[in-house]
Amino acid sequence: MSGVYLIGAGATPVAEHYGRSLADLASEATRAAFAGLPEFAAHRVGALYVANALGDRLAAQGHLGAYLSAAVGLRGVPAVRVEAAGASGGVAIQQAVQAIAAGAAEIVAVLGAEKVTDQLDDAVEAALALASDAETEALHGLTLTAQWAMLMRRYMHEHGYGPEAFAPFPVNAHANAAKNPLALYRFPINADKYRKAALVASPLNMLDCSSVADGAACVVLASERVAREVAAEGVPLVRLAGVAVATDTPALALRADPLDLAAARASAHIALGRAHLGLSDVDVFELTDPHGIAAALALEAMGYYEPGAAPRHAADGAITPTGRTPIATAGGYKARGDVAGASGVYQIVELLRQLRGEAGPTQVDGARVALAQCLGGVGATAATCVLVAER
Amino acid sequence: MEIARHWRARATRYRLEGQRHRHSGVVRFPPQPPALGEEPDVWEPAPLSGRGELYSFSVLRQPPAGYESFGIYAVGMVRLEEGPLVTAQLTDCAEEDLAIGMPVEMVTRRLADTGEDGVLVYGYKFRPGLR
Structure with a gap:
């Protein structure tokens, strides 16, 4: 390829x-x-x-x-x-x-x-929900946000976190979007605002939900x-050194472990394999990160962090442009904005900027290898693309 | 008009009917077609007990179109006694009553607002167990 x-x-x-x-x-x-x-x-x-x-x-x-x-x-x-x-x-x-x-x-x-x-918003929510299983999820009033919220609560239960552990994800997204003229939300937020934000689908609050x-x-x-x-x-x-698509059942309940985004893992590994590269070669990531939990689960599914470890690394700055696994350098789904089916293309637009060294204040220093991963539903389709700058 | 769609699902929605594998005894929900390579009738209908425990939950404050009349409502994933996970609304409980691991049981309730075709859509929900 x-x-x-x-x-x-x-x-x-x-x-x-x-x-x-x-x-x-x-x-x-x-x-x-x-x-x-x-x-x-x-x-x-x-x-x-x-x-x-x-x-x-x-x-x-x-x-x-x-x-x-x-x-x-x-x-x-x-x-x-x-x-x-x-x-x-x-x-x-x-x-x-x-x-x-x-x-x-x-x-x-x-x-x-x-x-x-x-x-209107309620029609958008209903349309988005059709990416889940219509009979066993959408019909019961489940939205994609509610599905991610249930994964977040289960994750907190299994790994002993409170909701504030996810604040570093939207805080990073907003900090980066503030410097991106194409972003939807060009203002910073902080952990204190996150803690006080109104709930959308508990435990997810408004500052942990993309628009x-x-x-x-x-x-x-x-x-x-x-x-x-x-x-x-x-x-x-x-x-484009490697691309791969993998699928899983749209219904979360039919997965052996709902916290394991198996399609995300498979597509990332196959794409990296096709590129003859490893995860540690990747300098900058674009992920499907409408909520902190989504980014955490994707990083863990790919194998970058052990299950339960991603929020801890995020708190240490690993996901910022100067960290080990920079994500959302243009604001991500949370702050650049979730553009549904177009999001995967926005990811590539941002990574091209990064690999050409044109990303300005959110430039990842020396970025040579980039990985974009977008998810459909709650990880029922995962498409991963590995990009390499030729210099 | 979606009358046929709702009628088709009656056993699943009203009786929580899943399937049992004739050889391994594995139970699954909801009923699905046989996979490639499986005998066509290897999965037989199996009504489920409707008892289980809460795997996770969320309380929605921004409902999708078609669910406005429910206001704020709770949804959850339930690990049934027989093994499968089921996603459904939670009912007859306040948010502060909910906890991962609590026993729940199935009840039949109205699932969605009455749409333009006037069909009342009933199906399973779960409430805190009465034991």
Whole structure:
């Protein structure tokens, strides 16, 4: 699978874009992704993968492959929507990598686009809940937030933590988002505010819950041959060294140990294996971190920390840009904003900045290897992408 | 209209009917189709006792569309006596009564608001055990 490169990326701010449509947002992100590329790049796009989780229900538009390919100026290109709930973006990246590796296209665009604010919060919650098991979970009034909340409570019970142990995750996310002009929440919070925040789904409080908002992000992938052409014009190269997707049952109750995100582990290990790299090689992470518990479970599932250890390391600063496992350098799901099916593409946009050394105040010093992992539902789909800067 | 969908699930929702593996005796919930490679009828219907203990829980303050009439409500995962975990709403209890490990038992209650098609959706919930 060697020889697939990331040559461009762009995104809109994550926000409640009441004045803008799905097509507007998609167009802006796509233009931004191609802005730094030679003119031939847009003409040689051989496929478009649209990552979108909720379009039918919340944006009142289906058939998003054809619809958005026309809207962004790629009319005629083979285009398809990829839907894997919150993991749509990561799975779309995987599809794009496979298309290039198979020789089916030389340049592929992956466009994550989500428009949720045309509907009220309760409708958004109900739509998101369909990523769980409709009959045994959503029908009973369970939201994804409630599912993560139950995992958090069980985790606290098994490992002897109070809810405040998870504060370092949103505190780090907000500190980083404050420096990201594209982020939804550009203000810092602290542990004291976390402790006093109102409950959403106990023990999760408002400062430990992401908000779903509108946004679009686009990345441009290319074969090695095209990437070399582009590099000759001064574009620094980043290689998609390994991608992998794994699945688990959407119903939490059907898993042997609900605190074990088995798909997250499998996809991370397979992606790293394909990249011929180990976890200790990774300099910076993007995770599905709408709540501290989600980031903790992902880091533990991947094997970076022992079960029960992640909050302790987070408290010691391990997840900050200068720590051992930096996460959410652009604010993560919590503070950059949760863009549902587009989130996995936003992750790659941020990691490209990191690997090109363009991340400014949240730059991870010397970042060379990056890992993005996005989850659908509560880890029922996990897509992991390992990126390597070529210098 | 989702009448058929609700009717199909009646044994599971009203009797907490799971499945028992004819050879190993393993019990699972909810009923699922046979996996690749399994005999088609190796899983037989098995009603469950409805007794178990609370594995975890949460109290929701921001309900999804279709559940507004419940206001603030509790949900939980219950480890049944027979082994499976079941996710459901918790009822007949205050938040401060809830604790991981407490005994609970199944009751039948209304699961969701009455939708546009007017169907009353009933099913299992769990309440603190009366023993």
